[in-house]
Amino acid sequence: MTQSVLVARVAGERIAIPAQLVQSVIRLGEVVSVPRAPGHIAGLTTLRSQSLTVIDSALALELEPQGDGHELALVTTIDGCGYAIAIDAVENVVDAMGEPEALSLKLAPGWKRCAVGKLETSVGVMLLIDLERLIAGPEQQKAA
Amino acid sequence: MDEFIAEFVNESREMLDALERELVAWEREPGDQARLDVIFRFFHTVKGNCGFFDLPRLEALAHAAEDALAGVRSGKRTIDARLVDAVLAVVDRIGEMVDAIDSGTEVSQGNDDQLIAALSGKEIEPVAVAAPVAAPSEDPASSGPARQGESLRTVRLPTNLVDRFMSGISDMILVRNELQRQIASLGHHAGIEASFNRLSTILADTQAIMTRVRMQPISNLFSSYQRMVRDLAADLGKQVAIEIESGEVELDREMIELLRDPLLHIVRNAVDHGLETLDERRAAGKPGTGQVRLSARQTGNVIRIAISDDGRGIDLDRLVEKAIARGLLTREQASQLTPAQRAMLVCEPGLTTASEVTKISGRGVGMDVVRDSIERIGGKLRVDTTAGMGCAVILDVPLTLSIVPSLTVQVGEQTFSLPRSYVSEIVTGGDGVEAERIGGVRHITLRDGLHPCLSLDQVLGIAGHKAPLQQVLVMVKMIDGSVFALAVDAIVDSGDLVVRPVAPAITATGLYVGVVQLSDGSPALMLDVAGIGRQSGLLSEGQGRLRLDSEAETRFDQAELLVPVVAFAARDGSRKAVAMEAVERIAEVGQAAVGFAGSAAHVVLDGEIIPLLGLEDTLPEDALLDILVISDDACRLAYATAGDVGAEDLDPATITFQSGHRLGLLGDQPVELLEFGRFGAIDDLPVPGTDGPTCRLPQDDPWARDFLRPMVEAAGYAVIEDNRTHVDLEVRFDHDAPAGAARAEQVLLIGDGHTSDSAIAREDLAGLSQALRAMTARSAR
Numbered sequence: 001m002t003q004s005v006l007v008a009r010v011a012g013e014r015i016a017i018p019a020q021l022v023q024s025v026i027r028l029g030e031v032v033s034v035p036r037a038p039g040h041i042a043g044l045t046t047l048r049s050q051s052l053t054v055i056d057s058a059l060a061l062e063l064e065p066q067g068d069g070h071e072l073a074l075v076t077t078i079d080g081c082g083y084a085i086a087i088d089a090v091e092n093v094v095d096a097m098g099e100p101e102a103l104s105l106k107l108a109p110g111w112k113r114c115a116v117g118k119l120e121t122s123v124g125v126m127l128l129i130d131l132e133r134l135i136a137g138p139e140q141q142k143a144a
Numbered sequence: 145m146d147e148f149i150a151e152f153v154n155e156s157r158e159m160l161d162a163l164e165r166e167l168v169a170w171e172r173e174p175g176d177q178a179r180l181d182v183i184f185r186f187f188h189t190v191k192g193n194c195g196f197f198d199l200p201r202l203e204a205l206a207h208a209a210e211d212a213l214a215g216v217r218s219g220k221r222t223i224d225a226r227l228v229d230a231v232l233a234v235v236d237r238i239g240e241m242v243d244a245i246d247s248g249t250e251v252s253q254g255n256d257d258q259l260i261a262a263l264s265g266k267e268i269e270p271v272a273v274a275a276p277v278a279a280p281s282e283d284p285a286s287s288g289p290a291r292q293g294e295s296l297r298t299v300r301l302p303t304n305l306v307d308r309f310m311s312g313i314s315d316m317i318l319v320r321n322e323l324q325r326q327i328a329s330l331g332h333h334a335g336i337e338a339s340f341n342r343l344s345t346i347l348a349d350t351q352a353i354m355t356r357v358r359m360q361p362i363s364n365l366f367s368s369y370q371r372m373v374r375d376l377a378a379d380l381g382k383q384v385a386i387e388i389e390s391g392e393v394e395l396d397r398e399m400i401e402l403l404r405d406p407l408l409h410i411v412r413n414a415v416d417h418g419l420e421t422l423d424e425r426r427a428a429g430k431p432g433t434g435q436v437r438l439s440a441r442q443t444g445n446v447i448r449i450a451i452s453d454d455g456r457g458i459d460l461d462r463l464v465e466k467a468i469a470r471g472l473l474t475r476e477q478a479s480q481l482t483p484a485q486r487a488m489l490v491c492e493p494g495l496t497t498a499s500e501v502t503k504i505s506g507r508g509v510g511m512d513v514v515r516d517s518i519e520r521i522g523g524k525l526r527v528d529t530t531a532g533m534g535c536a537v538i539l540d541v542p543l544t545l546s547i548v549p550s551l552t553v554q555v556g557e558q559t560f561s562l563p564r565s566y567v568s569e570i571v572t573g574g575d576g577v578e579a580e581r582i583g584g585v586r587h588i589t590l591r592d593g594l595h596p597c598l599s600l601d602q603v604l605g606i607a608g609h610k611a612p613l614q615q616v617l618v619m620v621k622m623i624d625g626s627v628f629a630l631a632v633d634a635i636v637d638s639g640d641l642v643v644r645p646v647a648p649a650i651t652a653t654g655l656y657v658g659v660v661q662l663s664d665g666s667p668a669l670m671l672d673v674a675g676i677g678r679q680s681g682l683l684s685e686g687q688g689r690l691r692l693d694s695e696a697e698t699r700f701d702q703a704e705l706l707v708p709v710v711a712f713a714a715r716d717g718s719r720k721a722v723a724m725e726a727v728e729r730i731a732e733v734g735q736a737a738v739g740f741a742g743s744a745a746h747v748v749l750d751g752e753i754i755p756l757l758g759l760e761d762t763l764p765e766d767a768l769l770d771i772l773v774i775s776d777d778a779c780r781l782a783y784a785t786a787g788d789v790g791a792e793d794l795d796p797a798t799i800t801f802q803s804g805h806r807l808g809l810l811g812d813q814p815v816e817l818l819e820f821g822r823f824g825a826i827d828d829l830p831v832p833g834t835d836g837p838t839c840r841l842p843q844d845d846p847w848a849r850d851f852l853r854p855m856v857e858a859a860g861y862a863v864i865e866d867n868r869t870h871v872d873l874e875v876r877f878d879h880d881a882p883a884g885a886a887r888a889e890q891v892l893l894i895g896d897g898h899t900s901d902s903a904i905a906r907e908d909l910a911g912l913s914q915a916l917r918a919m920t921a922r923s924a925r
Contacts, residue, residue, distance in 0.1 A: 035604035
């Protein structure tokens, strides 16, 4: 069974996210910061009357901070909490060609933690990202 | 009442529907303990509800079925096909009766007795039931479902529909705010503004209604038990006072519904098992009227509900023995349980310490159901009990969607909210309150002492805009009674906010409990005040948890303790007060009514001459004189004032005798408290105490001198100070030895701790005064 994935761009790379998990793509409005929260949590924003926790995907992947460049975010709900995952750009929604393949490359820790596997799509090969692990962020992982 | 009946019918139908599958499965495999438990609970619940609605026939059936199954659960009975049949027949009959209640018809007596007999396992004598088993008239009535629904006046909606409706309204408000900005930039346009204002009003109204639709004050739920408690108490021949303290806690309607049954079970248990009978209570030296307290409070991100009674408590040793006997745990395991874990055994299915099974409860059903239901909604249940002292069941239920009275504060660029229930007052910072640093920690001084001060900007690691002396100090009262100041830049607002849960990674910081939406639509974090205190070392872990309930307790006691007094300006220029209880009325009399006989003044009032006190030796020059008319059973007298008469509340803890007069504090002003009649005798009058009962008190104890003595005197005793005289009553601390050779008719023990069961705790003033009254009554006889 193939799945459709959303192709997004983070820190210059393309990533694939299972499309059925993404409720919508929004333009980020005002983000209220959360003092003392883990670094990858950029803050809170509101989508209509729902509060969303904004995740900085670059920081969650333990990459270099991308400045204030994030304008778009993917809205998803995990364990009843809404999240807005800030990304650089959304490219497309495409069908995956086959199942994700095991990773043979040695990846940087952030990628290694969040990636499910390599996925071939009609627009090229990219990593399929597990949203839950992305949202959990580096600190949580260490604690576990 | 109709709506309750409708509720009952709906609920019973729902349960019957749910039971259907269990019954079929049980029929196939009657030995299945879990299924048996489910069916057992059904009967238990139906029985409980019936008691409430006075449906004796249903109750009798459910009771009989429960009885039979209890026998199976405890292993006294084995299951056979006949019992299964009998149980199923009863379930069917309950269904018929529920339909009949709904359609307002009566199911004829029919064969209830036969069903009950079948359950009891006795041989059924066919002759006895040879009479027409099902009266023909029964059939049309029991085809009830066709007529169901006529009496329903409520509409049941799926809650997610209501949720969507509510978030739709919130969205409309956000759009409205946006629109407002746009209209403002357009410049003045009367027509648009008028329409816009109307829209705003309608929206605000709709939002208010919508909020009400989902939220219910928890006090509604609590009050709904009052009737049940009263009826139950009457049934059991007990005196029960139910106290409700729910603050302003509101809960999601759905949450309330989910709590209704579990709480009912707990309250019922408290009345039935927790509280002793009148005689037992008297024998234990407790007030005859038992107390059941329901309280709710928001603490952090949970609503904490406590149901406590001052009854006999749970006998933990017996409970553990029973658990061992039933094979729930081994003796070794039992020996390792903490007291809290031992108490939790009461929630194991089939365990109870009630020695006799009553028709209300006591088969160990209830608490397991309760715990299951609470855990299902993500809550926690804890049992706190002290043998002889009472039992408290504490439920922590999550705050998924609840309105919290909050304070919004600003620090630097950011806005935060905090639950107002923690805030005792707000103080403007500055030199006046700033104190020295102690051990590197900033402190501030308020009238009641020195308190540590945390700066919220430092706690959160953000930059505040105000210098320390310009900050606003929010005084936060912790659960254990300790107070600290939280310094913020400014208070923005105070109002009710809807708190929603926030991502676990954010609550993991220990600084926040949730997120709220401010009126402009922007999100703001709600601070975890207890967490902040704990992280800063102001509150230990243990404190935060264990004492959560005692604060409500203290607050309650204090409120009860304040004595209403009438304060007035006396003619000698001082300010005096007298217990409001003693004041009959305030009257204005003309000069002519006042007279002197020798040096004693009197006044003519209502055709009666009564003594007039409080005058200087001469007749007042005022044409009219304000007097307080003071009376009790024994005497009636008047006290002259110089006006300025008002009602106040006096904290008896401030009363002191040290100057030879009884003085108390009203605000920060000392007043002299006058004593009349049974409140003691005023010097000018003959002392009635000498032929009344006498009492000896602990000596050299300030508490006894300042506090106990007035109470004892108020109860009519004359206090005897030497150790040799025979007295009617001796009050002593339980750690003191009896006073030498002197004799006392009665002894009242005051406990400082947990040294003895019969002692009354110092803090338990209500208990103390009640005990004193009981003693007086006995002495008088």
